[in-house]
Amino acid sequence: MHDCTSCAVAATSELIGSKWTSLLVHDLSEGPRRFTELEHSCPGISPRTLSERLHMLESSGIVVRHSYPESPPRVEYQLTDKGVALLPIIEAMRGFGRSWLIAEHDEHAHVPQRRTGTGARTRG
Secondary structure (H helix, E strand, C coil): CCCCCCCHHHHHHHHHCCCCHHHHHHHHCCCCEEHHHHHHHCCCCCHHHHHHHHHHHHHCCCEEEEEECCCCCEEEEEECHHHHCCHHHHHHHHHHHHHHHHHHHHHHHCCCEEECCCCCEEEC
């Protein structure tokens, strides 16, 4: 059984496995980002979900929140050293996606389909 308290893979999966989290870590790998920048880079994420994910990442020590006393107030999020340590995993996900998911999808999307006399489809 994989227990998050004793299995490193389960613990890491628990951390980055929730929706949007790996994408946020990926976006923050490019440098500090403001809330609205992260919101725009993840179409479909609600402000509430983004806030929850950032809070979870902050409490896990993956992200640090910087508040600047300006008018209007400015808040930026940035990866900590612990967050930067996740980047090889994110890069491996990118490599897998390009090799097995995106390329495969594109390859199948461009394969012409022919109809046979029985109405079944075959690849050409």
